[in-house]
Amino acid sequence: MGTSRLPIKNLLRKPGRTAALVLLTALLAASVFGGSVVVGSLRSGLQSLEARLGADIIVMPAEAESKVSFKNMLLQGTTGAFYMDAAVLDEVRAAQGVQIAAPQTFLASLKADCCAIKVQIIGIDPDVDFTVKPWIDERYAQGLGDMEVAVGCKVTAGVGETLKIYEQYTRVVAKLAETGTGLDTAVYCNMDTMQKLLAAAEAKGVSHKISSGSDVISAVYVKVKDGADVAQVNSWLNGHIRKVTAVRARSMFTDVSDSLSGIARAARALIGAVWALALVILLVAFAMMIHERRREFAVLRLLGVSRRGLRAEILAETALCGLAGALLGVGVAALGVFPFTTLIETKLGLPYLTPDAGTLLALAGGTVLATLLVGLLAGAWAAARLSRTDPGATLREGA
Amino acid sequence: MLRAENLSMRYFRRTGQANLFYAVKDVDLELCPGEVALLTGRSGSGKTTLLHMLAGLLTPSEGKVWLEDTDLYALPDADLSRLRNRRFGVIPQGRSAVDTLTVLENVLLPQQLRGEKGDVENALRWLDALGIANLRDARPAELSGGELRRMAIARALAGNPDILLADEPTGDLDDENTAAVLSLLRKSAVEEGKAVLLVTHDSEALPYGTRIYRMESGFLRGEDADG
Numbered sequence: 301m302g303t304s305r306l307p308i309k310n311l312l313r314k315p316g317r318t319a320a321l322v323l324l325t326a327l328l329a330a331s332v333f334g335g336s337v338v339v340g341s342l343r344s345g346l347q348s349l350e351a352r353l354g355a356d357i358i359v360m361p362a363e364a365e366s367k368v369s370f371k372n373m374l375l376q377g378t379t380g381a382f383y384m385d386a387a388v389l390d391e392v393r394a395a396q397g398v399q400i401a402a403p404q405t406f407l408a409s410l411k412a413d414c415c416a417i418k419v420q421i422i423g424i425d426p427d428v429d430f431t432v433k434p435w436i437d438e439r440y441a442q443g444l445g446d447m448e449v450a451v452g453c454k455v456t457a458g459v460g461e462t463l464k465i466y467e468q469y470t471r472v473v474a475k476l477a478e479t480g481t482g483l484d485t486a487v488y489c490n491m492d493t494m495q496k497l498l499a500a501a502e503a504k505g506v507s508h509k510i511s512s513g514s515d516v517i518s519a520v521y522v523k524v525k526d527g528a529d530v531a532q533v534n535s536w537l538n539g540h541i542r543k544v545t546a547v548r549a550r551s552m553f554t555d556v557s558d559s560l561s562g563i564a565r566a567a568r569a570l571i572g573a574v575w576a577l578a579l580v581i582l583l584v585a586f587a588m589m590i591h592e593r594r595r596e597f598a599v600l601r602l603l604g605v606s607r608r609g610l611r612a613e614i615l616a617e618t619a620l621c622g623l624a625g626a627l628l629g630v631g632v633a634a635l636g637v638f639p640f641t642t643l644i645e646t647k648l649g650l651p652y653l654t655p656d657a658g659t660l661l662a663l664a665g666g667t668v669l670a671t672l673l674v675g676l677l678a679g680a681w682a683a684a685r686l687s688r689t690d691p692g693a694t695l696r697e698g699a
Numbered sequence: 700m701l702r703a704e705n706l707s708m709r710y711f712r713r714t715g716q717a718n719l720f721y722a723v724k725d726v727d728l729e730l731c732p733g734e735v736a737l738l739t740g741r742s743g744s745g746k747t748t749l750l751h752m753l754a755g756l757l758t759p760s761e762g763k764v765w766l767e768d769t770d771l772y773a774l775p776d777a778d779l780s781r782l783r784n785r786r787f788g789v790i791p792q793g794r795s796a797v798d799t800l801t802v803l804e805n806v807l808l809p810q811q812l813r814g815e816k817g818d819v820e821n822a823l824r825w826l827d828a829l830g831i832a833n834l835r836d837a838r839p840a841e842l843s844g845g846e847l848r849r850m851a852i853a854r855a856l857a858g859n860p861d862i863l864l865a866d867e868p869t870g871d872l873d874d875e876n877t878a879a880v881l882s883l884l885r886k887s888a889v890e891e892g893k894a895v896l897l898v899t900h901d902s903e904a905l906p907y908g909t910r911i912y913r914m915e916s917g918f919l920r921g922e923d924a925d926g
Binding site for chain 1: 747748751752754756757758776777779780781783784785789791792793794795796797798799800808809812813838854
C-alpha cells in the first residue's frame, strides 16, 4: 500500500467526515460556477444584442414608444408594430454624417387561424441592411428570396418547413444562431415578402396604413460616417424630420447595461463573500479534522512516515476532497442553471446568452482548479502546523 | 547498539518559582543486542520522555542518541524516519492504531510504508501468537484496550526491527496475556538478538529483564538483574 492508498482508505472508511468536507467544497464550487455562468450569460446577451444592432442611431415614428416598447421588442421578443412613411428613409439618407440608413418593417402575426404561430415579423432590405443580414448570412448566404423567411432559434419551425402567416405560405430557409434576445423569436424576410404580408394582414383587418397609397417602414437603422459626431447627427435628425424620434442605440440600452453591471457587481460580491466564508470554514474544518486525528498522524510518524510524507498524506486527502467537491459543485450548479435559462432570462428581463461550450469548459475547469487550490491551501496550513510538532509530544499528550 | 549520551529534556513551566523543569536529566544508557532492559519508576519520572528520545520521536534539549555510529538527531527528517521504520519497533502507550485500517492492515503498515507488499503470513503468525488472529479483519474501534495493545505489539514485532522500545506493553492485559507478551519480547531479545527496552510499572515484568533501570525525577539509576 505504501502511503499512496492510505488517503483513499481514510476518506472511504470515514464517510461522514468525508461527506461533510466534500459538501463544503461543493458549496464553494457551485456558487462560483453558477454565479459565473449567469453573469457571463448576461454579458454575452448584451454583447450579442449590441452586435446585432450595430447601429449608432435608430429612427422610428414619434408615437412608437407609446404603442410598444421598442426595447422590449428587442430584449424580450414582445410583438408589436408601428409605421411611418417610407419617404423618411430618403430624408435620413440625406442627412449630413449618415453613412448607411437601412429600413426595417415590422408586422406582428396573430395567434389565430391565419398564422401558424404568434411572432414578430421583420422585413429587411438585403441591399443595405447591416444589422440582421450579416447574422442571416452566417446561415444562409444566398439572400432571402420571395416568400422565403429566416427564423430565430426559438421559433418552432425548422428549415424546409412552411410557415403560414396571414394565410400566406412562406418557406423557412434558415434557422439563425442564438442571440439571447427577443430577436431569437422573430421571423425575417425581405421587403417584397413583407409588402405581401402587409397586404394579407390588411385583408384580415390588421391595418398598417398611415396614408392611402404610401409605402411604410417601421424603423431606420443609421450608421454614421467615421469622424462624424453621433450626438450631432441624432440631434439633426430629431430637429429636421417631422413625426419621428431618433434615438442613440447605446442610450437605449444604458439602463440594461446599468442593470447588468449592478447584477454583475452583486454576483461578484456574493461570490467573493462565499469564497471568503468557505475559505475560513475549510481552514477551520481541516484544522479540526487534523486536530482530531493528530494522534493517528503521530502514530504514522512513529511507524516511519517523514514530515514530508505526512504533509503529502494530508494534502492528498484534501486534494481528493477538493476535487470531488469541485466536480460535484460544478455538476449541481450546471443542473441548477442550464435547464432554467428561459426562467432566468424572463425573471431578469435582460438579454441572456449562455456562453459557448469552450467558455463553459474553461469556466468549469477554472472553478475546479480554484476550489482545489483553496482546499490545498487549507490542508497545507493545517499540515504545516501538525508537522512542526514532535510526534513524541503528541503521543504523550493523548496517552 | 543504541546509546544515549548525556541526554536531557527540559521544559518551561509557567507555574511556581522554578519555571525550568527537566523531565530527563543527563542520562547515559546503552541498549545491546540480546538484552531486555526494564525501565521502572513513578509516573512523571521521565520514562516515556526517555523512550521517545531514544526512538527519535522527541528532539532532546541536550545530548545525543547514537545508533551504532549514527547520531539520530543529526539526520535529516526523511533519513531518521526511514531508519525508525527499518530498525525500530515502538509500542507507545495508549491507542496507536490507524482507525481506518483493519487489524491486519495495521500490522502490515510498517512494511508497506517501506514500499514492500508486506508479509501476511508472518503478520498472521504474530497475531496468532498474541491470540488475536481471529480479529484480523476487525477495525480498531471494535477492539478492547487489551486487544489494541496486542495489535500494537504484533505490529512492532512483524516489522522485524533490531530495537524494540515498549512503553507499558502489558498495561491493559490480564495475567495470562501479560506473561505471553513478556515471553515473546524476551524471546525476541535472547533468541533473535534484538535490543529490547521495556518501560513498565508491572512487577511481573521484573523476571524477564536482563537489566533493570529506575528513573527518579528525570535521573536514571541502574541496577543489574540476574537475567
